[in-house]
Amino acid sequence: MPELAEVEYYRKRWDCGIGAVIHAVHLHPAKRVFRGTSTSAIRKALPGSVLLGSEAQGKQMLFRFSNGIWLGLHLGMTGELRTAKPGLPPGKHDHLILYQETKALVFSDPRQFGRVRFHLGAAPPRWWLDLPVPLTSKQFTRKLMAAFLQHHNKLSLKGALLLQEGFPGLGNWMADEILWRARLAPRTLTGQLTSAELGNLWRAIRFVCREAIRSLSRGYSAFPAGWLFHQRWDRRGRCPRHGRPLSRETVGGRTSAWCRACQPARKQ
């Protein structure tokens, strides 16, 4: 379920491989996760290099290796990173495995909506440098958010929150959590928001992003009680505030869960 917080969670799983040499690489060139990427370049470059570190930004991850090698990873909908024993035989959906002396770094993704990118150079790849401002950074101001929403003022709020160029890292459940916390209905048009509502939305984004990352860093069980998160997967889920059954409908192309009492629809 890789949204911003989970991406960070998975990224750290390869931390234990930092400082060690990659001595072999496993991959299948035909797999969709390598679309647009030269697998022969990966095969040629990586063996002999050392994993130096990694970063996550939104749903994107970038792994840095010695010899000016960079690997960009996106988890799509079902991707995950893990480590395994050094002799691990590749499983059906293990698309990329980096073998080290004492462990194997594994990228797997059954549905292959994820992606692997390769870059060679002293500086990070262009696409990484051009990523939008992170939601947890100082640069993500209320003003910046309001300007983005104004640019898409015909879109539902739910649809807008899913646009990665404005809200990098948000996915379906985080968007629902944010709207519930800000007491805004998913179908509200972005152009209709009052200044106070914009403030609530901005604060909810900051809060949900920070808290999700913080609690996930301690494992999935640490997710805070009282979040919509715990209810939204269940068809009979209820609003954590007062126990009303949640509404579930497609908004902005995605299944959305919200409470009609706390998040009333706008009068037209």
Add this chain to the structure above:
DNA sequence: TACTCTGTTGAATA
């Protein structure tokens, strides 16, 4: 068995 649903995103279409 057959059909529906799913945490993403980018290409095609309106």
Add this chain to the structure above:
DNA sequence: TTATTCAACAGAGT
């Protein structure tokens, strides 16, 4: 130009 729809894919659920 921007918003919506659909396909890419695989597995789980009904």
